[in-house]
Amino acid sequence: MDTRDQLIDSTRELLWERGYVGTSPKAIQQHAGAGQGSMYHHFSGKRELALEAVQRSADELLAAAEAQLRTPGTAVERITAYLRREREVLRGCPIGRLTQDPGIVADPELRAPVDETLTRLRARLAEVLDEGRATGELPAGLDTTALAATVVAVLQGGYVLARAANAPEPFDQAVSGILSLLTAF
Amino acid sequence: MDTRDQLIDSTRELLWERGYVGTSPKAIQQHAGAGQGSMYHHFSGKRELALEAVQRSADELLAAAEAQLRTPGTAVERITAYLRREREVLRGCPIGRLTQDPGIVADPELRAPVDETLTRLRARLAEVLDEGRATGELPAGLDTTALAATVVAVLQGGYVLARAANAPEPFDQAVSGILSLLTAF
Numbered sequence: 387m388d389t390r391d392q393l394i395d396s397t398r399e400l401l402w403e404r405g406y407v408g409t410s411p412k413a414i415q416q417h418a419g420a421g422q423g424s425m426y427h428h429f430s431g432k433r434e435l436a437l438e439a440v441q442r443s444a445d446e447l448l449a450a451a452e453a454q455l456r457t458p459g460t461a462v463e464r465i466t467a468y469l470r471r472e473r474e475v476l477r478g479c480p481i482g483r484l485t486q487d488p489g490i491v492a493d494p495e496l497r498a499p500v501d502e503t504l505t506r507l508r509a510r511l512a513e514v515l516d517e518g519r520a521t522g523e524l525p526a527g528l529d530t531t532a533l534a535a536t537v538v539a540v541l542q543g544g545y546v547l548a549r550a551a552n553a554p555e556p557f558d559q560a561v562s563g564i565l566s567l568l569t570a571f
Numbered sequence: 572m573d574t575r576d577q578l579i580d581s582t583r584e585l586l587w588e589r590g591y592v593g594t595s596p597k598a599i600q601q602h603a604g605a606g607q608g609s610m611y612h613h614f615s616g617k618r619e620l621a622l623e624a625v626q627r628s629a630d631e632l633l634a635a636a637e638a639q640l641r642t643p644g645t646a647v648e649r650i651t652a653y654l655r656r657e658r659e660v661l662r663g664c665p666i667g668r669l670t671q672d673p674g675i676v677a678d679p680e681l682r683a684p685v686d687e688t689l690t691r692l693r694a695r696l697a698e699v700l701d702e703g704r705a706t707g708e709l710p711a712g713l714d715t716t717a718l719a720a721t722v723v724a725v726l727q728g729g730y731v732l733a734r735a736a737n738a739p740e741p742f743d744q745a746v747s748g749i750l751s752l753l754t755a756f
Contacts, residue, residue: 403673405590478671485734486663486671488588501735508732508741529751535741536748539728546727547693547720549670550686556693556720563721566714567752 390428392418397432397439402480406436406489406496436496443480444503451507461518462568465511465537469561475545475554482542508534524571540564575613577603582617582624587665591621591674591681621681628665629688636692646703647753650696650722654746660739663730693719709756725749 387395396417400409411432415425429435454468484490484500491497508531515530524530540560547556572580581602585594596617600610614620639653669675669685676682693716700715709715725745732741 482731483671485731486668491734504732504735532744532748535744536725539745540724542731543724543728546667546670547689549676550689559717559720560724563717
């Protein structure tokens with residue numbers, strides 16, 4: 387990994403652990419083992435680094451979702467694979483968590499990639515649900531846009547419940563509940 | 572409001588705005604308009620104040636849920652009333668948000684009331700769903716414990732989506748999606 391990558395990865399790690407306001411340029415440099423000159427050679431400052439860090443998490447999240455959603459199978463099977471895939475539940479979602487970071491939501495430019503990622507994820511899930519509706523697997527009257535938001539909310543809320551309990555069980559229960567409703571069709 | 576109450580309310584406000592680590596005893600005193608002596612007369616320190624503050628938010632959350640869940644009507648009608656009640660969606664849940672506060676989740680004593688509140692909320696929703704199952708409104712095989720976790724996760728995740736979008740719409744969509752599945756029975 388080159389210095390630029392190392393700086394971005396350190397920023398992701400620190401954003402996760404300390405939040406935007408709690409992450410200083412100095413801490414990023416130390417975590418990355420990079421000098422101040424090197425950091426300012428690559429980036430204008432902490433904000434640009436945070437933007438790159440958020441973008442990298444966003445890309446990973448969408449790629450990981452796509453890996454499950456593009457598999458063969460019915461719409462519900464693909465959504466099941468997506469919801470049931472292995473996750474570090476207690477760490478939470480690297481994108482969703484940023485919505486609770488006051489330094490991120492207060493800055494429209496930093497909030498934008500968070501919003502865009504969750505919007506794209508919902509749109510992709512709605513597409514899968516639309517395919518299920520088209521094949522008759524799901525009812526014709528189903529509001530797939532609403533249901534896609536529900537599926538993403540179950541994931542994000544499942545992380546909240548798991549972190550409260552310090553255990554993954556409530557996350558698994560929340561996923562089981564939505565899947566039991568989806569498979570009832 | 573007496574000084575003790577004022578100190579607790581200021582702590583709630585500051586926990587919300589700045590998080591546990593970012594909330595200093597001095598900031599609490601200034602926000603409450605109370606002196607240092609007065610604060611330490613009522614509380615051993617910031618931690619005890621935070622515990623009281625979290626407990627007060629927890630009591631309010633459970634009382635507000637109960638107000639809707641104990642109304643007459645079918646199980647799905649009561650859950651609909653609970654999910655659709657007026658909320659300050661963009662502020663998020665005062666309890667759920669604490670799960671993203673590293674200073675809260677790292678301290679078992681501060682995390683305990685957060686966990687207990689969400690656990691009690693899930694248990695209460697499971698009870699309502701059990702009643703719906705008993706009357707035949709909901710299917711006999713329904714896993715009400717899992718579905719109760721789903722309902723709470725939709726709320727908590729709905730807040731996450733709304734904060735990302737800086738708009739309440741994704742919250743409303745997530746709620747519409749789960750209600751469309753529940754009313755399909």
